[in-house]
Amino acid sequence: MSDSGKKRRVLLKLSGEAFGAGSLGVNPDVISSLAREIAEAAQTVEIAVVVGGGNIIRGLAASHRGIDRVTGDYMGMLELDLASRSIEDRAALHRQVFGDQAKDFAIESEVVRLVEDTDHDGVADKSSVYADGFNSELDGIASGVLARHGQVWFTNIPSLWLLEGEAGKVKKTELLRGFGVRCGIRGKASGG
Numbered sequence: 001m002s003d004s005g006k007k008r009r010v011l012l013k014l015s016g017e018a019f020g021a022g023s024l025g026v027n028p029d030v031i032s033s034l035a036r037e038i039a040e041a042a043q044t045v046e047i048a049v050v051v052g053g054g055n056i057i058r059g060l061a062a063s064h065r066g067i068d069r070v071t072g073d074y075m076g077m078l079e080l081d082l083a084s085r086s087i088e089d090r091a092a093l094h095r096q097v098f099g100d101q102a103k104d105f106a107i108e109s110e111v112v113r114l115v116e117d118t119d120h121d122g123v124a125d126k127s128s129v130y131a132d133g134f135n136s137e138l139d140g141i142a143s144g145v146l147a148r149h150g151q152v153w154f155t156n157i158p159s160l161w162l163l164e165g166e167a168g169k170v171k172k173t174e175l176l177r178g179f180g181v182r183c184g185i186r187g188k189a190s191g192g
Contacts, residue, residue, distance in 0.1 A: 009046045012038070016051055016079070050083050084181050087138055087158045094137060102137060109135035110142040110156050114167050131163050131170040140180050155179070 014034070019026045038047060077097045084090050094102040114130040117123060140157030152163040157180030162173040
């Protein structure tokens with residue numbers, strides 16, 4: 001206990017895989033042992049427990065049963081995903097779940113294209129890359145573009161960008177950062 005007589009608070013994160021004692025599911029002996037240890041510790045500290053979902057499903061195991069590997073991984077990490085409070089938590093979650101493959105999230109980039117009607121006939125006849133390079137591990141799906149008076153505002157999780165200049169010479173200014181705490185089933189992040 002602290003000097004004020006209040007119990008300290010502790011957050012205990014348990015891997016769901018631990019409940020299966022090396023396999024999927026729940027092993028009653030493991031649950032009983034963990035419950036005894038937590039009850040004993042709760043005599044001196046307040047404990048909040050977060051449990052992962054790895055004991056229920058893992059992407060690799062699911063892929064052998066016809067479920068897409070990525071979907072299976074997301075199903076197994078749902079509880080961890082819901083516990084994320086920041087984009088830094090999401091980056092740590094990617095590294096925890098996907099290991100070295102987390103860097104693969106940075107392979108592809110969202111692209112802002114400039115579409116023009118150069119002959120003024122009401123039909124777009126030219127398209128060029130206006131801005132790209134939105135491909136960090138945390139960059140997700142582009143979700144909005146607003147062009148006004150030579151400026152372009154672009155939302156690409158986790159950031160709101162101001163884009164200015166001519167195609168190929170665009171100045172990118174990050175105005176806000178921190179959106180997209182949650183992962184999505186199809187895409188790297190969803191609003192949150």
